[in-house]
Structure formats: structure tokens, C-alpha cells
Amino acid sequence: MAGPDKRAAMEALVAEIRACTRCPLHATRKNPVPGEGDLDAQVMLIGEAPGRWEDEKGRPFVGAAGKLLDKLLALAGFRREEVYIANVLKCRPPGNRDPRPEEVRACTPFLDRQIRIIRPEVIMTLGRHSTGYLFSRAGLEFRRVSDVRGRVYEVEVLGLRVKLIPTLHPASALYNPSYRSVLESDFELLGRVVRGAVEPERPGPELAGRRRGTLEEFMV
Numbered sequence: 521m522a523g524p525d526k527r528a529a530m531e532a533l534v535a536e537i538r539a540c541t542r543c544p545l546h547a548t549r550k551n552p553v554p555g556e557g558d559l560d561a562q563v564m565l566i567g568e569a570p571g572r573w574e575d576e577k578g579r580p581f582v583g584a585a586g587k588l589l590d591k592l593l594a595l596a597g598f599r600r601e602e603v604y605i606a607n608v609l610k611c612r613p614p615g616n617r618d619p620r621p622e623e624v625r626a627c628t629p630f631l632d633r634q635i636r637i638i639r640p641e642v643i644m645t646l647g648r649h650s651t652g653y654l655f656s657r658a659g660l661e662f663r664r665v666s667d668v669r670g671r672v673y674e675v676e677v678l679g680l681r682v683k684l685i686p687t688l689h690p691a692s693a694l695y696n697p698s699y700r701s702v703l704e705s706d707f708e709l710l711g712r713v714v715r716g717a718v719e720p721e722r723p724g725p726e727l728a729g730r731r732r733g734t735l736e737e738f739m740v
């Protein structure tokens with residue numbers, strides 16, 4: 521998709537997200553958080569759902585986790601405007617509870633369209649919800665982020681070949697500081713992948729075994 525077409529497609533998508541009433545979260549949100557960044561980004565980051573500050577501002581990762589995300593991105597050699605940042609859910613779940621399967625089902629067609637518009641070479645998933653969703657989209661089995669983080673998988677998602685780098689959610693390091701070095705290591709890996717210094721691996725049989733990751737499977 522060329523530049524102006526991409527912009528038009530994303531503008532139409534954002535307008536749909538703003539008007540969306542597909543799940544009950546529209547009733548409690550202050551602002552939907554469609555996502556933001558460079559539409560031609562090589563790297564797309566996918567988080568879980570807006571929190572309190574994102575809901576206030578209508579922008580992704582603007583709270584404490586977002587400040588850490590900016591620092592982590594710098595380790596990979598990026599400013600946030602140079603990547604595209606989106607979430608699995610576009611509206612805040614009350615009290616920041618986990619996304620529910622029916623909300624994920626209702627909202628992820630928007631994320632799928634974002635991925636198709638941006639066509640990133642690299643997708644970094646932040647936390648178990650986005651990792652689980654992308655694994656299901658790649659037909660892979662997902663159990664725990666700790667099993668797959670620190671790796672780069674070559675997968676096909678929505679007809680696109682992408683390098684998938686799963687990692688922890690940045691908020692996890694706010695509650696457990698020992699996770700910070702894990703995140704730093706994974707963002708340094710992101711930098712090496714973008715520079716072509718790391719070859720992705722094909723998912724092994726332990727992930728490809730059943731090849732039928734479903735939303736329900738990763739959300740239990």
C-alpha cells in the first residue's frame with residue numbers, strides 16, 4: 521500500500537474505532553486508544569489495553585509503563601515516533617482488569633487491519649495477551665511468555681511474513697524490578713534483529729505441534 525493509501529486506510533480505521541460499540545467497554549471508556557506511530561514503520565509493538573492515562577489521553581503507553589517503554593525503545597535504537605504502537609484492546613477495561621475473550625474477539629479485527637496496513641517486518645508483543653493473540657494468528661501454540669521470550673520467530677501472520685519477538689509487558693517491571701533486565705535484553709535483541717545481525721528461527725515442534733492456538737486456549 522502506498523503512502524496516501526495507507527494514511528486514508530488508517531484514518532478510516534481510526535474513525536471506526538472511535539465510533540465502535542462492538543463490546544461493552546465503549547460505555548465506560550473516556551477515549552478509545554487506536555494506536556499511533558509511523559505508518560511505514562519497520563517495527564510494530566503490540567501491548568494489551570489502555571490503562572488509566574491512556575484512557576484519559578487517547579494515546580497508547582503514556583503512563584509509567586510508557587515511560588519505561590520509551591527507554592527500552594532507545595536501547596533498540598528507536599524513538600517512539602519511528603515505530604507503530606497498538607494494543608489488543610482499544611478501550612480500557614475498568615480497573616485495568618484482564619481483557620475478556622469476547623472483548624478480544626470483538627476488537628482484534630481492528631488490530632488485524634492495522635497490521636495489514638502497516639505491514640511491519642518485525643512485531644514485538646508485550647505481555648501474554650498480545651503474544652497469545654499473535655501466536656494464535658500464526659497458528660502456533662502459546663503457553664507462557666517466559667517460554668518464548670528472548671527468541672525471534674519467523675512466522676506468517678495475516679499473509680505477511682514477520683519476525684515475531686515476544687517479551688514481557690513493560691508494566692511487569694514496575695511491579696517486579698528484576699524483570700527490567702529481561703526487558704532490556706529483549707529490546708537489545710530487537711535492535712540486533714533490525715540491524716540484520718540475528719537470524720530468526722522457525723518455530724519448533726513444541727510450538728507448532730497442534731497448530732491450532734485459539735483465543736480460548738491462551739486466555740484460560
Ligand code: URA
Pocket residue numbers: 553567568569570571574579580581582583585586607691
Ligand atoms: N499498557 C498497555 O498494554 N497498553 C497501553 O497502551 C498502556 C499500558
